[in-house]
Amino acid sequence: xxxxxxxxxxSMTVILAQTSTELTTAVLFYLFASMSAAAAVWMVxxxxxxxxxxxxxxxxxxxxxxxxxxxxxxxAAVQLVVYAGGTLxxxxxxxxxxxxxxxxxxxxxxxxxxVAVSVAAVLFVALLMAINNSMPTFGTDAQPAGARYPVDxxxxxxxxxxxxxxELSSVLLLVVMIGAAYLAKGRKHEAPPALTTSELSxxxxxxx
Amino acid sequence: xxxxxxxxxxxxxxxLFGIGLIGFMCRRNLxxxxxxxxxxxxxxxxxxxxxxxxxGNFSGQAFTIFVLVIAAAEASxxxxxxxxxxxxxxxxDADAWRELKG
Numbered sequence: 001x002x003x004x005x006x007x008x009x010x011s012m013t014v015i016l017a018q019t020s021t022e023l024t025t026a027v028l029f030y031l032f033a034s035m036s037a038a039a040a041v042w043m044v045x046x047x048x049x050x051x052x053x054x055x056x057x058x059x060x061x062x063x064x065x066x067x068x069x070x071x072x073x074x075x076a077a078v079q080l081v082v083y084a085g086g087t088l089x090x091x092x093x094x095x096x097x098x099x100x101x102x103x104x105x106x107x108x109x110x111x112x113x114x115v116a117v118s119v120a121a122v123l124f125v126a127l128l129m130a131i132n133n134s135m136p137t138f139g140t141d142a143q144p145a146g147a148r149y150p151v152d153x154x155x156x157x158x159x160x161x162x163x164x165x166x167e168l169s170s171v172l173l174l175v176v177m178i179g180a181a182y183l184a185k186g187r188k189h190e191a192p193p194a195l196t197t198s199e200l201s202x203x204x205x206x207x208x
Numbered sequence: 209x210x211x212x213x214x215x216x217x218x219x220x221x222x223x224l225f226g227i228g229l230i231g232f233m234c235r236r237n238l239x240x241x242x243x244x245x246x247x248x249x250x251x252x253x254x255x256x257x258x259x260x261x262x263x264g265n266f267s268g269q270a271f272t273i274f275v276l277v278i279a280a281a282e283a284s285x286x287x288x289x290x291x292x293x294x295x296x297x298x299x300x301d302a303d304a305w306r307e308l309k310g
Binding site: 022025026029033036037040041043044049052053056059060063066067069070071072074075078079082083086087090091093094095097098153154157158161162165169172173176177179180183184 | 211212216217220223224227228230231234235237239240242243244246247250253254257258260261265266267269270272273274276277278279280281283284285287288289290291292294300
């Protein structure tokens with residue numbers, strides 16, 4: 001953790017000083033790559049399904065960072081919104097709906113609490129340093145200097161060369177929405193067997 | 209430190225894809241298998257974006273957006289199916305569904 005802290009502060013100072021962008025990119029690349037790979041290994045090895053989902057979240061964050069390094073800022077934002085915000089929440093709902101005894105195994109370990117607190121502290125300190133060292137100047141609508149691939153070109157590509165797949169994907173989403181609604185409605189005669197009163201009381205005792 | 213090349217990104221994509229493949233074949237929980245397919249999607253998406261970046265056009269990013277759409281659609285349908293299957297047998301073990309073979 002001390003090494004990680006050192007690495008983060010080093011990369012932050014390098015970013016702020018703007019001395020060597022290449023070194024910064026390399027450091028950030030190895031940081032994001034190792035984060036996503038380690039989280040992927042954790043995800044496959046973990047026995048608890050909630051921890052698996054959280055590990056997938058970290059993998060997605062690392063991959064979003066790699067997208068940033070590849071000048072695909074829009075894609076990184078979409079990755080965070082769609083995957084981390086939408087798909088992962090859906091997965092958590094699936095986990096909750098299919099877990100037999102909720103709340104039994106969701107208590108965080110001590111190591112996880114320590115890691116969470118230290119990650120939050122590092123992020124907070126880094127944000128404070130960034131705020132202190134680089135206040136933006138408001139009122140100017142000039143383009144940032146390093147913008148090599150503005151997002152409007154991606155929009156032109158999507159609505160130009162890839163117009164047909166774009167429209168097809170919207171049709172696909174409509175079909176999937178109808179299908180998901182059909183699945184969620186379910187059939188009445190295949191309703192799950194009602195719990196007996198003894199089972200109900202046992203579950204209530206277990207959850208209380 | 210050497211400059212980052214295309215190979216670095218391809219290596220990360222390959223690592224993610226490989227780990228996802230291992231998890232998909234070794235784990236028997238349906239939701240975990242589904243999450244591992246998401247991991248493999250990520251590996252492929254990194255490859256696409258990296259190729260697009262080093263090639264200098266937007267095809268990779270456009271393809272990745274389509275991959276995202278497909279993954280979201282797959283997630284909603286697959287999780288709906290998993291929940292339906294779970295309601296019938298009260299288990300998430302993939303081995304419990306052998307009779308789906310027909």
